Amino acid sequence: MDSWTKLFIAAILIMTVVLAVITYLKAKRHYDRMQQHGLRASGVVVRNKISWGRTTTVRPIVRFVTQDGRTIEGLSTSGVAFAVPRYPEGAKVALLYDPENPHDFMLVSADRRYL
The missing domain is CATH 2.40.50 (OB fold (Dihydrolipoamide Acetyltransferase, E2P))
Known part of the structure; x- marks a missing residue:
């Protein structure tokens, strides 16, 4: 694999992890808000x-x-x-x-x- 392919794969993996973390944090914030104010x-x-x-x-x-x-x-x-x-x-x-x-x-x- 050339370096551009490795860089592209790494960028996709990083974006996937970031998206998963953001999704988790939004769900947790909603859960916490409902627990407190729902x-x-x-x-x-x-x-x-x-x-x-x-x-x-x-x-x-x-x-x-x-x-x-x-x-x-x-x-x-x-x-x-x-x-x-x-x-x-x-x-x-x-x-x-x-x-x-x-x-x-x-x-x-x-x-x-x-x-």
């Missing part, structure tokens, strides 16, 4: 959305009622890269939502932790 609610999975592509992702669509009585239905950002839904239709889920923007919510699960 309001708790119970919701129900009304259906699952399957996104086909290189990786098949299944994400639940959740309906819940805010503390001020508004009914919200939205696509969760949590999903799994499997063809089998993690949360079946009708499953009750706990969630945290932003009181200023209830469509910004996250499901509360014991297995999602950031170190």
Whole structure:
């Protein structure tokens, strides 16, 4: 391999690592903000959305009622890269939502932790 090829591969690897770190930090910041300021609610999975592509992702669509009585239905950002839904239709889920923007919510699960 010539030096330009090595340099190109190194640049791609560095950009991939930087992108992964940025993605992680954004997700952690959102998680921390929701833990501090989010309001708790119970919701129900009304259906699952399957996104086909290189990786098949299944994400639940959740309906819940805010503390001020508004009914919200939205696509969760949590999903799994499997063809089998993690949360079946009708499953009750706990969630945290932003009181200023209830469509910004996250499901509360014991297995999602950031170190």
